[in-house]
């Protein structure tokens with residue numbers, strides 16, 4: 001049996017029991033909740049059987065600890081230096097490098113409580129979700145990054161990048177540069193679909209959980225027939241992949257020591273007249289004995305590896321603060 005619980009921003013939590021069906025992004029039903037991995041090779045949509053009251057007393061599927069590779073901090077720093085050193089040779093301007101942070105999952109930490117706390121903490125600004133199935137184990141997250149949402153009147157997207165841990169810190173050129181890559185990419189992909197009236201806001205500082213980012217918002221109108229094409233071409237943006245996109249994608253797949261799985265994939269809901277689709281950030285795989293938190297950061301030639309490590313620690317606070325309430 002598969003499970004799904006979600007809370008879209010400013011909506012109620014909903015809990016379901018049902019089946020997760022393997023598919024492709026082109027073939028998922030017109031109305032469904034779906035999740036993909038980073039490469040979009042693995043796509044699952046949910047077929048609901050029943051609604052549930054909560055996630056208590058359910059026999060979920062969990063991955064075993066030896067199913068994922070976790071680099072320690074020293075290995076992450078060495079890997080990141082090697083990653084940056086290859087940029088010039090491989091023509092990479094920006095790419096995201098990620099790591100898995102493992103924390104113990106004590107037997108007395110109730111998953112239902114963690115999920116409800118996550119929903120309360122991020123009620124207004126994230127898609128909070130829990131998915132579970134024997135095909136992929138259990139995942140939970142609170143992602144603040146809209147990929148594509150809206151309806152036949154107005155569509156929205158978002159360029160979210162650059163991170164700082166406090167409001168007082170100043171942004172540097174590095175963060176403006178990495179966010180601008182995302183703005184340019186999203187703008188180009190939207191314009192390729194010839195929308196009416198595209199507007200893009202200037203980068204603004206926004207707080208998302210434990211960290212602050214630079215965010216630009218896109219608003220436009222687009223015929224429903226073009227939604228799927230835009231969704232396909234938008235992901236992965238340079239907020240989770242890099243520039244140039246194809247090179248960065250291959251570079252990430254060759255150089256990160258772990259599989260990203262659902263982290264930085266797509267997650268959300270399609271309906272016949274509306275879309276609400278996110279990039280899967282600030283998420284974790286719930287293992288038998290651990291929570292495996294996936295966190296990464298945008299790397300450019302001006303990145304400092306110690307600062308990047310700290311940034312992944314800061315981002316992991318979004319989930320850690322609710323696991324250990």
Ligand SMILES: C=C(O[C@H]1C=CC=C(C(=O)O)[C@@H]1O)C(=O)O
Pocket residue numbers: 096098145160161162163213238239240281282294295296297298299315
């Ligand atoms: C890849 C992640 O964040 C992205 C979104 C916002 C800021 C980011 C950054 O500052 O690097 C990343 O592009 C992550 O949280 O794992």
